[in-house]
Structures are given as structure tokens and as C-alpha cells.
Amino acid sequence: xxxxxxxxxxxxxxxxxxxxxxxxxxxxxxxxxxxxxxxxxxxxxxxxxxxxxxxxxxxxxxxxxxxxxxxxxxxxxxxxxxxxxxxxxxxxxxxxxxxxxxxxxxxxxxxxxxxxxxxxxxxxxxxxxxxxxxxxxxxxxxxxxxxxxxxxxxxxxxxxxxxxxxxxxxxxxxxxxxxxxxxxxxxxxxxxxxxxxxxxxxxxxxxxxxxxxxxxxxxxxxxxxxxxxxxxxxxxxxxxxxxxxxxxxxxxxxxxxxxxxxxxxxxxxxxxxxxxxxxxxxxxxxxxxxxxxxxxxxxxxxxxxxxxxxxxxxxxxxxxxxxxxxxxxxxxxxxxxxxxxxxxxxxx
Amino acid sequence: xxxxxxxxxxxxxxxxxxxxxxxxxxxxxxxxxxxxxxxxxxxxxxxxxxxxxxxxxxxxxxxxxxxxxxxxxxxxxxxxxxxxxxxxxxxxxxxxxxxxxxxxxxxxxxxxxxxxxxxxxxxxxxxxxxxxxxxxxxxxxxxxxxxxxxxxxxxxxxxxxxxxxxxxxxxxxxxxxxxxxxxxxxxxxxxxxxxxxxxxxxxxxxxxxxxxxxxxxxxxxxxxxxxxxxxxxxxxxxxxxxxxxxxxxxxxxxxxxxxxxxxxxxxxxxxxxxxxxxxxxxxxxxxxxxxxxxxxxxxxxxxxxxxxxxxxxxxxxxxxxxxxxxxxxxxxxxxxxxxxxxxxxxxx
Numbered sequence: 001x002x003x004x005x006x007x008x009x010x011x012x013x014x015x016x017x018x019x020x021x022x023x024x025x026x027x028x029x030x031x032x033x034x035x036x037x038x039x040x041x042x043x044x045x046x047x048x049x050x051x052x053x054x055x056x057x058x059x060x061x062x063x064x065x066x067x068x069x070x071x072x073x074x075x076x077x078x079x080x081x082x083x084x085x086x087x088x089x090x091x092x093x094x095x096x097x098x099x100x101x102x103x104x105x106x107x108x109x110x111x112x113x114x115x116x117x118x119x120x121x122x123x124x125x126x127x128x129x130x131x132x133x134x135x136x137x138x139x140x141x142x143x144x145x146x147x148x149x150x151x152x153x154x155x156x157x158x159x160x161x162x163x164x165x166x167x168x169x170x171x172x173x174x175x176x177x178x179x180x181x182x183x184x185x186x187x188x189x190x191x192x193x194x195x196x197x198x199x200x201x202x203x204x205x206x207x208x209x210x211x212x213x214x215x216x217x218x219x220x221x222x223x224x225x226x227x228x229x230x231x232x233x234x235x236x237x238x239x240x241x242x243x244x245x246x247x248x249x250x251x252x253x254x255x256x257x258x259x260x261x262x263x264x265x266x267x268x269x270x271x272x273x274x275x276x277x278x279x280x281x282x283x284x285x286x287x288x289x290x291x292x293x294x295x296x297x298x299x300x301x302x303x304x305x306x307x308x309x310x311x312x313x314x315x316x317x318x319x320x321x322x323x324x325x326x327x328x329x330x331x332x333x334x335x336x337x338x339x340x341x342x343x344x345x346x347x348x
Numbered sequence: 349x350x351x352x353x354x355x356x357x358x359x360x361x362x363x364x365x366x367x368x369x370x371x372x373x374x375x376x377x378x379x380x381x382x383x384x385x386x387x388x389x390x391x392x393x394x395x396x397x398x399x400x401x402x403x404x405x406x407x408x409x410x411x412x413x414x415x416x417x418x419x420x421x422x423x424x425x426x427x428x429x430x431x432x433x434x435x436x437x438x439x440x441x442x443x444x445x446x447x448x449x450x451x452x453x454x455x456x457x458x459x460x461x462x463x464x465x466x467x468x469x470x471x472x473x474x475x476x477x478x479x480x481x482x483x484x485x486x487x488x489x490x491x492x493x494x495x496x497x498x499x500x501x502x503x504x505x506x507x508x509x510x511x512x513x514x515x516x517x518x519x520x521x522x523x524x525x526x527x528x529x530x531x532x533x534x535x536x537x538x539x540x541x542x543x544x545x546x547x548x549x550x551x552x553x554x555x556x557x558x559x560x561x562x563x564x565x566x567x568x569x570x571x572x573x574x575x576x577x578x579x580x581x582x583x584x585x586x587x588x589x590x591x592x593x594x595x596x597x598x599x600x601x602x603x604x605x606x607x608x609x610x611x612x613x614x615x616x617x618x619x620x621x622x623x624x625x626x627x628x629x630x631x632x633x634x635x636x637x638x639x640x641x642x643x644x645x646x647x648x649x650x651x652x653x654x655x656x657x658x659x660x661x662x663x664x665x666x667x668x669x670x671x672x673x674x675x676x677x678x679x680x681x682x683x684x685x686x687x688x689x690x691x692x693x694x695x696x
Contacts, residue, residue, distance in 0.1 A: 036400065037508065040601070042438035042585060043404035043499070045506050050398060052384065056391035057481055057496060059449040063488040090390035101407040101494055133405055135494075140411040144487070146449055146494035148405060151391070158393050160385065237390060253388070 010110035021136055024117045028131045032096050035130045044132035051152045056087035062142035070186040073112055075214045077119025084149035085127050086218035086293040090238035092159035093151035097132050101146040103139035127220065164235040164254035168298040170317035173222045175266040176243055177282060180289025181274045182213030208270045216293045222312060229306045233297035242290040244338050247326060257324035260317040263331050358458035369484055372465045376479045380444050383478045392480035399500045404435035410490035418534040421460055423562045425467025432497035433475050434566035434641040438586035440507035441499035445480050449494040451487035512583040512602035516646040518665035521570045523614040524591055525630060528637025529622045530561030556618045564641045570660060577654045581645035590638040592686050595674060605672035608665040611679050
């Protein structure tokens with residue numbers, strides 16, 4: 001489906017470990033004054049002065065988290081960095097550094113890793129991140145990427161999952177369900193391709209949702225926007241597993257309940273039309289789809305006027321006392337308990 | 349070879365991702381005041397005040413870096429943490445935090461991961477490290493562990509690979525070649541076991557070298573010793589790939605040459621006797637064996653009296669001008685150029 005136009009196939013063994021790392025990382029620039037030493041020693045050395053730091057890590061496994069038959073390596077590199085930046089944003093912090101480790105089987109030529117690193121470099125450049133280290137090794141099967149991201153937070157600006165209070169407003173950035181529906185389209189086209197490799201699919205109507213899946217962005221702009229508006233969320237999380245899972249995290253750790261209003265959940269028209277085409281309920285997609293990397297947060301009622309009318313932000317519910325439980329209030333007015341979808345990786 | 353006495357086999361899918369992480373990490377204690385928030389949010393939050401930090405990361409892949417047929421999971425967990433602490437030590441820093449990510453295939457029951465975490469917890473406890481995050485996911489094949497370690501360094505105490513000067517002394521801690529010869533013994537016993545599973549091997553003569561392979565230690569004590577002695581190395585690296593590879597790193601990054609004296613290389617009697625038994629040259633093993641996790645460093649000549657006679661430290665050579673090149677001076681007095689062994693992972 002993704003045509004391999006790359007004619008060159010240089011075996012990784014031609015370079016050796018150190019030659020490979022040197023080759024892949026030679027274009028990385030150091031931008032932060034906090035980076036005293038980046039790649040090239042036993043460890044990187046960083047100086048954050050008096051600021052606190054946040055640290056987060058993610059592991060992406062081929063065949064579990066991504067499928068290279070429709071995920072170009074360049075996009076994969078970009079997305080791998082972005083999902084970690086998203087976690088840093090969810091702490092109300094500014095991402096500054098990443099380390100990137102990968103295990104690759106010998107089915108990958110040098111040119112494949114170069115494409116992956118172009119994506120990593122693009123994300124590092126756009127989000128102003130210094131790549132300060134990593135490890136590259138062989139795997140017995142497939143590709144695996146492990147990224148650790150570091151960010152800074154000034155003063156006491158960090159925001160946890162645990163600070164939501166009854167009567168707070170539940171707010172989400174952007175719109176939901178796009179990444180999941182993009183994946184459905186890509187999976188369908190993969191099946192079509194298997195049957196007829198010469199079929200030229202018209203993916204134009206799905207541009208937005210496919211981009212949400214293949215090239216998500218971290219909502220660094222929302223962190224800045226809230227800061228500019230003088231709003232410090234009482235709790236925050238990024239939406240990687242789906243709205244319902246993230247609401248449960250916030251409510252569990254804050255020891256509160258909530259009402260989520262179905263009619264308020266922001267959906268792009270392309271998500272709605274694709275859900276109709278696939279005959280899937282769009283609310284279910286928004287609740288359980290995941291990978292949108294929007295920010296879900298709670299704010300005091302008194303901050304409502306500051307965010308009111310902002311097209312990037314939608315109030316989707318209210319925080320309640322713990323005893324009230326967690327409910328979706330449907331368009332018809334009925335109240336349905338919000339449940340976790342659980343984790344299916346180990347069942348696959 | 350390692351008998352599985354564990355009768356319980358709980359599938360990982362019984363717990364789900366969050367249940368699994370909660371279960372495995374529930375015994376971890378937070379000891380450092382710098383840990384504001386550990387596991388349980390989008391990211392950990394750390395406060396190092398005015399101190400600089402060092403960051404290092406390592407990826408260990410089953411079938412490439414370890415073989416579970418003779419590496420008990422408890423030891424693997426311990427070693428995975430220790431090798432990262434060793435990198436922090438090599439910066440003359442104090443390791444304080446780690447994140448631990450792993451990908452596991454469904455062939456591993458919960459009890460296997462519990463054993464792995466006992467090893468991780470033991471290392472964290474002995475080395476006084478806070479485990480502050482990680483990611484646990486499924487893999488399509490085998491076990492993979494990715495660890496990122498963070499440490500602190502006060503003032504300008506960090507030591508790079510690049511500071512060696514002509515006339516400096518080249519010093520190594522402990523002894524070399526043990527981990528490699530331990531691996532040779534374990535590989536031999538694995539072959540014996542394949543032929544005759546009832547054979548009870550007498551591994552007692554190899555206790556030291558097998559422990560060097562299965563349960564290496566990071567030389568945190570040497571970092572403290574040097575500090576107590578008032579010696580700041582001009583350059584430092586830990587020996588993970590073998591003495592010759594590490595000497596090349598120091599000389600290349602410091603733009604110097606060196607003479608290494610074969611007769612000075614510290615070898616344990618068990619290494620010498622096992623080399624004789626396997627008919628391998630012990631100098632070759634010390635030069636290229638790797639995984640000893642000793643510290644290799646350079647000091648000014650004026651610091652020699654401070655370390656002289658210390659049983660933990662051995663002067664093995666001298667730093668020279670770059671133009672002099674890198675040489676091993678043999679017992680017979682001949683000079684042999686020191687060459688890298690290269691990286692064989694991708695050729696396997």
C-alpha cells in the first residue's frame with residue numbers, strides 16, 4: 001500500500017553500532033542551554049537550574065502499536081516523539097529533551113532507519129526538543145522504539161491527575177475519535193490492497209482522520225493558551241487510550257465522580273460521516289477510540305469565562321462527589337455508567 | 349538448566365495493563381526527596397534544586413543481550429538496572445532514579461514478571477534508586493527491557509570521556525575478563541544440558557566468574573573512593589564492551605594516544621585458570637570480553653600517590669600524544685596497535 005520507492009538497501013552491519021548511531025544522529029541540533037552534553041558520552045548532562053523536571057517514557061512495538069504496511073517510517077518516528085511530548089504537556093510542562101532507543105531486526109536496511117530518523121528529527125525541530133541519547137541494537141524480530149522525554153516546569157505549575165474537585169468543569173481540547181476512524185480506514189484499505197494491489201483508493205475524504213492517526217500532534221499550544229489565559233487546570237491527562245479511560249483515571253486519582261454529556265463531545269464532521277459509513281456509533285468511538293492526544297482537564301467554575309467561546313476548548317461535563325459515580329448523560333437524557341474498556345494487548 | 353520451580357502460571361491478560369503495572373510496582377519505595385511524584389501520572393516530577401543531572405538509557409533484548417536458559421529473570425532484572433547505574437557512575441555522578449519499560453510476549457506468565465521485578469527492586473534498594481515510571485506492553489516475540497537512569501552531579505564534578513591529557517595515568521578498577529569467561533562456562537553447560545539434562549554440573553570453581561556475568565555490580569564504591577581521596581579523573585568510561593573498545597573511546601574523544609601494558613592488566617586467578625581450560629588468551633579476553641562494568645579512567649600524575657597501593661585500582665598504562673597512536677605493550681616488549689573489535693550484533 002505504501003510503495004517502497006527507495007531503491008537502496010544498505011545492510012546495518014556495514015556500519016557497526018557506533019557508526020550507525022553517528023550516522024543517524026549527525027543532523028540533530030542542540031538548542032537548549034540546559035543541554036550541557038548531548039549524545040556521545042556514557043550519559044547526557046543537563047542543567048535545569050532551579051526548575052523541576054518531568055520524565056515520561058513509552059515503548060512502541062511493531063505488530064502491537066503500529067503496522068508498517070500503512071505507517072510510513074517517517075511518520076512513525078514523528079509519532080513516537082509526539083506521544084511522549086503529549087505526556088509532558090499533560091503535566092502542564094514544556095518538553096525539552098528526549099532519548100531514543102530502538103531494536104531493529106536485520107530486515108531493515110539503513111535507508112529505513114534513515115526515514116525513521118527524518119521523522120524523529122522533524123518532530124524534534126518542530127517541538128524544539130534536544131535529542132540527547134539512546135541505544136540502537138538488533139532485535140530477533142521486528143522494530144521496537146523506546147522513548148524517554150524530559151520537560152521542565154517552572155515554580156509549582158505542574159498539574160497532576162489527582163486535583164479535580166466537585167463542581168469543576170471537565171474540558172477537552174480539539175475533537176475526538178479521528179485517530180481511531182483513521183485507523184479503521186487504513187485497515188480497510190490494507191484488506192482491499194491484499195485482494196487487488198492495483199486498486200487506487202480515493203482517500204481524499206479521509207485526509208483529516210488519516211492524518212490524526214498517522215501524524216498526531218501534541219497540544220503544546222493548549223498548554224501555552226491556558227497559561228496565557230491565566231488558567232491553571234486542577235487536573236490534566238492526555239487522551240491516549242480513549243476519553244472514558246482517561247476520565248476514569250482523573251476521577252479515581254482525584255476521588256471524585258462526574259457527569260459527561262454525550263451531546264457536548266466534540267466530533268469532526270469527517271468522524272461523523274465515517275462512523276455512519278462504517279456503521280459505528282460515534283460516541284463509542286470518542287469514548288474508547290484513543291490516540292487522539294488531545295488534553296482532558298478540569299478547571300474551577302470561576303475560570304469558565306476565561307475559556308468560554310474558545311474554539312480549541314469544549315466543556316463536556318462536570319465533576320461531582322465520588323459517591324455520585326461516573327456517568328455518561330446521553331442525548332435522550334439517560335445516565336449510563338462509564339466503564340473502562342480494559343487492555344486488549346495481551347489477549348491479541 | 350535453570351529449573352522452573354514456579355508452579356503458578358497466571359496469564360498477563362488476567363490483570364490488564366494498569367492492574368499489571370500496579371501489581372508489579374506496589375513494593376517500590378520512594379527514598380529521594382527529589383522525587384516529587386513517582387509512578388502514577390502522565391510523567392514523574394523531580395526536583396534536583398540547583399544540581400545538574402545525567403541521563404542514560406539502555407535496551408536489552410532477549411536472544412541478543414541475554415539468554416533466559418541460564419539467566420534467571422531475577423538476575424536479569426538486577427543486571428538491567430545495574431548496567432544503567434554503571435553509566436551514571438562513569439560520569440562521576442550519583443544514580444538516583446530509573447524508569448523501566450518492557451515488552452513481553454504472552455509466553456511469560458505473571459510469575460515470571462514478578463521474578464524480574466524482584467531483581468529490579470533488589471537493585472533499586474541496594475543502590476538507593478527510586479523507580480519513577482515505565483511502560484509495560486506486549487511483544488510479538490520474546491522479552492525486551494528498556495531502562496533510563498537519571499543521576500545527579502554536584503557543582504562541576506561530572507567527568508567526560510574527552511578530558512584525558514598526555515602523561516595522565518590510565519587506571520582501571522577491579523579485574524577484567526570475568527564476565528566473559530563466566531559466559532563461556534554458562535554456554536558450555538547449556539550445550540551439555542541439551543545432550544544430557546540429568547547431568548549435574550560442578551560449577552563451584554566458576555562461582556566468581558559466573559557471578560560476574562549474571563550479577564555484575566556498578567562501581568559506585570569507586571566513585572565514592574575517588575571523591576574521598578580527592579581525585580577527580582580527567583576522563584572516565586565504564587567497561588561494557590571491553591577494555592580495548594573503551595580505551596579507543598577515551599583516546600578518540602580526548603584526541604590522545606596511549607600505551608597499555610599487558611602485564612599490568614588485572615586478572616582474577618579464576619579468569620586465568622578458566623582461560624587455560626578453554627585455551628583462550630587471557631589478554632584477548634580482558635581486551636575484548638566486555639560486561640565487567642569496571643571503571644576505566646585517567647588521572648593526573650600528581651594524583652598517583654593518592655591511589656597508589658589501593659587494591660581496587662590498577663594503573664595499566666599512560667596517555668600519550670595523539671600522534672603516538674594506541675598500543676598494547678606486550679610482556680615480551682613488542683608494541684601492538686589497539687583495534688576495535690567492532691559490533692557483531694547485526695551479523696548474528
